[in-house]
Amino acid sequence: MNKKGLLSLLIIFIFMLIVNMMTPLLSDDYFVAFVWPEGVGINGTLPTDARKVSSLSDVLESLKVYYFVWGGRIPGQSFITIFSWWGKVFFNFVNAFMTVLLIAEIYWITHEGKISLNFIPAYVMWIFFALWSFNAAFVDTFLWLAGSCDYLWLMVLILAFLLPYIQDYYNPAVHKQRSIIFTLGIFVLGILAGCSRENAICWVILALLYWFYLCWGKTKLQEWKVLGLIGLCIGYTLLVLSPGSLSRLTLLNKLVDSKVLFSLPTGPKLTEVIIIITFHVFLWHFIVNFFLRYKNALSSNQPIIQKYWALAEVSALIAFFSGLVMSLIPCVGSRNSFVSLIFLIIAAALIFRIGEITGMPVVNETFKVLMKYTGCFYFAITITVSLIGNYLNYKDWHEVLRLVRLEKKNPTNIVLEVHPYHTESNHFKSWLYLSGNHMVWNPLSKNEKNEINISFSRYYGIKGIKVSEK
Numbered sequence: 267m268n269k270k271g272l273l274s275l276l277i278i279f280i281f282m283l284i285v286n287m288m289t290p291l292l293s294d295d296y297f298v299a300f301v302w303p304e305g306v307g308i309n310g311t312l313p314t315d316a317r318k319v320s321s322l323s324d325v326l327e328s329l330k331v332y333y334f335v336w337g338g339r340i341p342g343q344s345f346i347t348i349f350s351w352w353g354k355v356f357f358n359f360v361n362a363f364m365t366v367l368l369i370a371e372i373y374w375i376t377h378e379g380k381i382s383l384n385f386i387p388a389y390v391m392w393i394f395f396a397l398w399s400f401n402a403a404f405v406d407t408f409l410w411l412a413g414s415c416d417y418l419w420l421m422v423l424i425l426a427f428l429l430p431y432i433q434d435y436y437n438p439a440v441h442k443q444r445s446i447i448f449t450l451g452i453f454v455l456g457i458l459a460g461c462s463r464e465n466a467i468c469w470v471i472l473a474l475l476y477w478f479y480l481c482w483g484k485t486k487l488q489e490w491k492v493l494g495l496i497g498l499c500i501g502y503t504l505l506v507l508s509p510g511s512l513s514r515l516t517l518l519n520k521l522v523d524s525k526v527l528f529s530l531p532t533g534p535k536l537t538e539v540i541i542i543i544t545f546h547v548f549l550w551h552f553i554v555n556f557f558l559r560y561k562n563a564l565s566s567n568q569p570i571i572q573k574y575w576a577l578a579e580v581s582a583l584i585a586f587f588s589g590l591v592m593s594l595i596p597c598v599g600s601r602n603s604f605v606s607l608i609f610l611i612i613a614a615a616l617i618f619r620i621g622e623i624t625g626m627p628v629v630n631e632t633f634k635v636l637m638k639y640t641g642c643f644y645f646a647i648t649i650t651v652s653l654i655g656n657y658l659n660y661k662d663w664h665e666v667l668r669l670v671r672l673e674k675k676n677p678t679n680i681v682l683e684v685h686p687y688h689t690e691s692n693h694f695k696s697w698l699y700l701s702g703n704h705m706v707w708n709p710l711s712k713n714e715k716n717e718i719n720i721s722f723s724r725y726y727g728i729k730g731i732k733v734s735e736k
Contacts, residue, residue, distance in 0.1 A: 271385025275366050278394050282362035282408070285652070288660040289409040291354060292709045296721035298343075298412060299350040302331040307514065312721045319351040338508030341423060341458045345415035354411065361414050364422055369393045371425040372608070376615040379433035389615070395645055396611045402545040403601035404704050417604045420462035424470070425608075427452070427459040427494070431474065434491065436573060444490045452494040460501020464511075465588040466605040467502045471495070473580050539593045542603040546589075549610045552629070553582050556617050560626060571620060578616035585609035648702035655689050655697045655705045662687045666710075670726050681714050681730035708733065 291299075294308055300316040301324050319325055325347050332343050349357040372393050374381050398404060407417040430452060460467055474495050478487060505511065557579070589606035621628035629637070666684045673682050687708045689697055698705050710719055714732040723730050 267383045268385050268387070270387045271390055272383060274387040274390045275369065275385060278369065278390070279362050279366045281649075282365045283358060285656060286358040286361050286409060288656045289405070289706050290660075290663045290709065291350075291725075292410045292412075292707070293718055294412040295346075295350060295410070296709075296718065296725045298328075298346050299725055300328075300721075302328040302335065304331055305335065307336055309717060311717045312724050314724075316724060318725075319347055325351065332510060334509045336510040336514050338461055338505035338511050339416060339420070339463075340461050340504075342416040342420050342462065345419055346412045349411060349415065357411055361408075361411075361418070364414070364418055365397075365408060368418060368422050368425070368608075369397070371422060371429065372612055372615060374429060375425060375432050375612055376619055378436040379429055381429070389618075392618075393611060393615065395641060396549070396614070397607075398648070398704075399641070399644060399702065400545050400549055400610070401607055402542045402603055402703065403599065404702075405706050406599065406601035407604045409706060413601060417463075417601060421604065421608050423455075424459045424462055424466060427455045427498070428470070431477075431491065431494070432577075434488075435477070435577070436570070438485060444488065449490040449493055452490050453497040456494045456497025456499075457501040457504075460498040460503075461505045462501075463588075463605050464502075464506060465591045465602065466584065466609075467498065467505070469584040469587050471498055471502065473584065474498070538600050542589070542593070542600050542606075546603070546607065546610060549607075549614055553578070553610070553613050553617065556628060557582075560620075571624060574616050574620050574623070578613045578620070581609045581613035581616065585613065644702070647700060648704060651697055652701040652704040655694070655701055658688050658694075659706050659708070662708075670728060670731070673728050674726065677728075679729055681732055682728055683732055683734045684710070686733050 297308060297312055300312060300318055303310075303313050303316055306313070317324075319328060325344070328347050329340060329343060333340060337343070349360075369390060370385070373385060373389060376389075397408075401407060403413075406413040408414055478491075478495070481487065585606040585608075588609070589603055592602040592606075617628060620626065628634075662685070669682060669684060688694060689705060690708060710716075710722060710731060710733050712733045712735065713719065714730045716732075719731055
């Protein structure tokens, strides 16, 4: 056990807990706090007779309607619905822990799948730095309740499923004899992981099938490995063929006036793709440059290094193809690049491990020092600005809630008008860029008939709300 490594994880947990506490319920959070209404999509208007989720039976009813109306990501939607019911306070602690767990999983995967508490602080901090700095939608994927459950938590689920396979890949003797409970567990975990991210699971399935093909005739495929893959395929089938996924796809195509599933990005979508590329380009440059420089040298190296190399290649390919698919689908936010980011970080971390084991210089020493100080400077600036800006937003939001409580106590039966965030003013506009796009946005708009404003009003039991022009 490395106490400094655990301390670094504790520091990350405390930091994430603080920024989670500064983040209010956002966007879809108010909609999913109600039992999902029949025939209404997530961007629809909440009906007047909608009722809040208040019991386990409400959760199950909401999930049933969701599956037939909007999507098949049942694990993620289960988390969202349950924590919308239980409240944001409990979620803050669990979500901060999930960030730490994701970092631990990436660390274990890049250290031959060995699960231990012997974390090296430098590796831990680099993984968090990468998650913070190269993420085009940090708020959406790490702080927003619905977004965290749908992205961060589902990636934790996917990596948890992959960990036994990674362990077996490096050391087949580890899982040679496994109990029925473990086998059934990996099967169930496979189903849950399969119902997670459409743009990731298909490539994970192909990677596992290719690995099984390479092992065919050389080693016996244990039952747990086969059943885990079968579970993954079952879950993925339930995901992509769910009535909700098909109806959502139809709606999205109507919104962008498109009759095709894939199309080249244009307009706002092209801008979004450029932003994602900007955030990921450094990692891609680092990975591709290493592959091109050392391909011949590593092909004749020791078997363990070849395994690291192959896993880094597979991770990079999953990152590329999952990102490519999402860039060609219309009406997709930059948060959908999260899957690509995780596998990019895994590929980069594996390259660092190759350099550590072989002694090969991963980057030029001068460039390494330059990047170290530049990264520390960027890290310090963005974290400082984000904490200050989000604290100001936190104070402004509590003023909104104070006015809401006052309206509920002494109803005026008028639309409540609240001031915009201070950080939305021209004076603070540069803060968004200085924060590295880590500022929490105002969930409300100036239009009282906006679906989020309506959901917010129903959530708190007031007539209506809007943000003032000034």
